[in-house]
Amino acid sequence: MITISVIIFLIYAELIVWAIRGIQKLTAASASSIPSEATKKISIVIPFRNEEHRLSPLLESLKLLPDPASVEFIFMDDASEDRSSALIHTALENSEFDYRISKVIRKHKAAKKDAITQAIGLAKYPWIATFDADISIQAGWWAQLQNALQNNPDLILGPITLKPQDGLLHWVQEVETAGISQLGRGAAGLGRPSVANGAHLIYNKAWFESVNGFEGNLHIASGDDMFLLKKAVANEAEIHYLNDTAAVVEVQGAKTWPEYFWQRIRWVKKSKEVALQGSNRMGIAVTLANLWPIVLLFGLKFDSSLKTILLFYLFLKITLDFILISYRSLAPLHQTAKKTFVANLLYPWTLVVILVRSLNHSYLWKGREYKK
Numbered sequence: 001m002i003t004i005s006v007i008i009f010l011i012y013a014e015l016i017v018w019a020i021r022g023i024q025k026l027t028a029a030s031a032s033s034i035p036s037e038a039t040k041k042i043s044i045v046i047p048f049r050n051e052e053h054r055l056s057p058l059l060e061s062l063k064l065l066p067d068p069a070s071v072e073f074i075f076m077d078d079a080s081e082d083r084s085s086a087l088i089h090t091a092l093e094n095s096e097f098d099y100r101i102s103k104v105i106r107k108h109k110a111a112k113k114d115a116i117t118q119a120i121g122l123a124k125y126p127w128i129a130t131f132d133a134d135i136s137i138q139a140g141w142w143a144q145l146q147n148a149l150q151n152n153p154d155l156i157l158g159p160i161t162l163k164p165q166d167g168l169l170h171w172v173q174e175v176e177t178a179g180i181s182q183l184g185r186g187a188a189g190l191g192r193p194s195v196a197n198g199a200h201l202i203y204n205k206a207w208f209e210s211v212n213g214f215e216g217n218l219h220i221a222s223g224d225d226m227f228l229l230k231k232a233v234a235n236e237a238e239i240h241y242l243n244d245t246a247a248v249v250e251v252q253g254a255k256t257w258p259e260y261f262w263q264r265i266r267w268v269k270k271s272k273e274v275a276l277q278g279s280n281r282m283g284i285a286v287t288l289a290n291l292w293p294i295v296l297l298f299g300l301k302f303d304s305s306l307k308t309i310l311l312f313y314l315f316l317k318i319t320l321d322f323i324l325i326s327y328r329s330l331a332p333l334h335q336t337a338k339k340t341f342v343a344n345l346l347y348p349w350t351l352v353v354i355l356v357r358s359l360n361h362s363y364l365w366k367g368r369e370y371k372k
Contacts, residue, residue: 001299001303001306002309004292005292005296005309005313008288008289008292009289009316009317011285012285012286012288012289012320013316013320015183015282015285015286016320016323016324018186019182019183019185019324020186020324020327021186021189021190022185022186022187022188022189022190022192023182023185023186023327023328024189025189025190026185026188026189026241026243027243038150039070040070040126040127040146040149041070041071041124041125041126041127042070042071042072042125042127042128042129042145043071043072043074043119043120043123043124043127043128043129043205044062044072044073044074044129044130044131045074045076045119045120045123045128045129045130045131046058046073046075046076046130046132046133047075047076047078047104047111047112047115047130047132047133048075048076048077048078048080048084048133049077049078049079049080049084049111050080050081050082050084051080051084051133052080052082052083052084052087054133054134054252055084055087055088055133055134056087056091057134057135057136057163057250057252058131058133058134058135059087059088059091059092061135061136061137062092062097062137063095063097064137064138064139064141064142065097065137065141065142066142068095068096068097068098070125071097071125072097072098072099072100072124072125073092073097073099074099074102074119074122074123075088075099075100075101076101076102076103076104076115076118076119077101077102077103077104078106078111078112079103079104079106084133085101089101100122102119102122104118105118107218108218108219109218109219109220109221110214110217110218110219110220110221110222110223110224111221112198112222112224113213113224114218116130116213116214116224117213117214120205120208120213123205125205126204126205126206127149127204127205128202128203128204128205128208129145129200129201129202130198130199130201130224130225131199131200131249132198132199132251134251134252135160135199135200135250135251135252136163136249136250137249138246138247139246140244140246140247141246141247143246144242144244144246144247145202145242145247148240148242151238151240152204152238153237153238153239153240154203154204154207154232154237154239155196155201155202155203155204155207155228155229155232155239155240156201156203156239156240156242157184157188157193157196157197157200157201157229157239157240157241157242158197158199158200158201158202158242158247158249159181159200159241159247159248159249159330159331160181160197160199160200160248160249160250160251161177161178161181161248161250161251161330162174162177162178162251162252162253163251163253164333164334165253168342168346169254169256169257169260170253171339171342171343172260172342172343172346172347172350173253173254173260174333174339175321175333175339175340175343175344175347176347177251177253178325178333179286179321179324179325181195181330181331182324182325182327182329183195183282183286183324184197185243185330187278187282188239188241189243193229193232193233193241194229194276194278194279194282195229195279195282196225196226196228196229197225198224198225199249199251200249201225201228203228207237208228211228211231211232211235214227214228220270221266222266222267222269223270226271226276226279227274229276230274230276233276243330244330245330245331247330248330248331250331260350261350261353261354261357264354265357265358268355269358271283287351287355289317290344290348290351291348291351291352292313293310293313293314293317293344293348294348294352296309297310314344318340318341318344321340321344322336322337322340325340
């Protein structure tokens with residue numbers, strides 16, 4: 001058990017060191033002003049379904065964008081049964097911004113991919129940004145994006161952070177989100193992008209059309225972000241990472257444990273289907289490192305000496321997680337050490353539930369059941 005513990009720890013430690021090396025290679029973009037004639041016009045696509053209670057932060061933050069003439073909002077309503085559309089109208093109808101709300105015409109199993117594809121068909125501008133309905137942007141986001149767009153990349157990966165809240169559920173999500181974000185930054189810095197998030201993704205409309213959008217994975221309900229990243233990597237696209245604190249968007253996270261579990265089950269199924277090599281290797285290393293304490297804990301029934309190994313392993317693992325999450329973070333956590341410690345005690349057990357339940361061919365998301 002000692003040998004296996006050392007091997008698993010070293011694999012995980014190598015991943016953390018690898019990510020930190022990648023973060024070191026990334027530099028923050030300067031927020032120099034862009035001449036008005038060089039401003040890139042953007043269509044912001046926001047698919048939503050029953051988001052009445054999550055939309056307000058997004059709608060308020062969108063008003064921070066400084067150039068209404070260079071942006072349009074396309075809200076895609078996926079059969080909402082609440083007041084989401086009414087809230088959007090109320091917030092934006094008297095503003096200077098150009099916006100529209102369109103109904104998603106569901107043609108495939110992947111409703112969100114249908115929503116994005118149809119929105120791009122309606123888009124007036126050559127650049128597409130996709131947001132989730134529960135995010136909020138900062139005042140400096142526009143300047144950071146405009147600086148990145150001057151280099152005409154094909155795909156831009158945007159950083160996210162979880163809105164801080166109290167409670168064990170939110171602590172687990174904060175640490176998990178921060179860890180994934182840091183690993184994604186590191187991979188991007190080393191030229192091996194492995195993580196994309198549809199809550200904050202930007203790409204060239206012409207490039208999206210050149211790779212035939214989501215063709216080839218429309219039968220899979222989720223994964224609009226990772227499938228696009230996979231196509232970008234396969235086609236050697238120019239990929240940029242928005243490496244600046246002002247570029248971070250804030251997401252609200254799951255409100256209940258059932259919502260959290262269903263979301264993660266959906267992620268597991270997505271990763272299996274995407275099969276992006278770098279992302280899968282990263283996922284395996286993280287999964288092994290988090291599950292091993294449970295193996296050691298059960299092993300205590302047969303060998304009490306494993307207690308020392310378990311405690312030492314947990315100490316080293318928590319230390320590594322703290323270093324990763326804290327290192328040049330774009331969105332530092334409050335009480336990082338405390339949250340990292342608590343998350344390491346809880347996350348292995350949530351991971352067991354997620355992995356076991358993901359063996360089933362169906363899952364629930366936003367009031368719908370999806371089957372393989």
